[in-house]
Amino acid sequence: MPEFVNGLPLHVLVIHAVVVFVPLGALGTLAIAVWPAARRRIGWVVAGVVAVGTALTPIASASGELLQRRLPENPLITAHQQLGDQLIYFVVPQLIAVLGLMVAHTVSAQRADDGAAGGQVLVIIAAVLAVGLSVAASVHVFRVGDAGARAVWEGVANLPAK
Template identity: 80%
Template sequence: MPEFVNGLPLHVLVIHAVVVFVPLGALGTAVIAFWPAARRRIGWVVAGVVALGTALTPIASQSGELLQNRLPENPLIQAHAELGDQLIFFVAPQLLAVLGLMIAHTAQQSAERAESGNPARAKIVVIGIAVLAVGLSAAASVHVFRVGEAGSRAVWEGVANLPAR
């Protein structure tokens, strides 16, 4: 993995994508969870956005470790790194729940079209998975905020006290 792209640390570039895609996926998850028409139209797109945020998370973590190795020891950077390493444990369940929601939704639609199985039971399963997906998405978004806030502190702590040029 390259450490730098056009002279900028890869970590700085990738984290911005994670900061966009994880909360955007969470917002999309809330929409498709509570609005079946949206689920039919954009559900798989939302799953793709969540998958992209999930896929970028380990890249952000690994590139952060490479950057951390170039910097002097700093407890703020260490705190940020520890939180960043935990993020995968939030985004992976979010992805599984969104995929589960879309699979259950597809099965529900198939059952309704074929008038086979138990459509009421399928609807209850979809609702249950939707609630779970929204909760996991909220947790992932909160943790992205926590990681980002810790990273911001590591970079910018004390800058306000620097003299202006």
């Protein structure tokens, strides 16, 4: 994996994508959880957005570790790195729950087309679980980002202006 792209650390580029895709996937998950028409139209697109955020998470973590090796020891960076390493444990369950919601929806819709009853309870359970895990993933993305921003920018406001 390259450490730099056009002179910028890969980590800086990838984390911005994670910061966009994980919360965007959470917003989409909320929409498809509460609005069946949205679930039919964009449910699998939302699952794709969540999958992209999930796939980018280990790349962000690995590129961050490469960048950390170039920097002096710093407890703020260490705290950011520890939180960043935990993010995968939030985004994978989020992805599984969103995929579960879409599978439950698809099966329920097929059963309804065949005249069979039921399936909606499973969709509701999957929707609640997907929303809860999406909120948790988004909150953790915020925590990781906040720790990273503090590691980079802490004390900058106290520097003299040129």
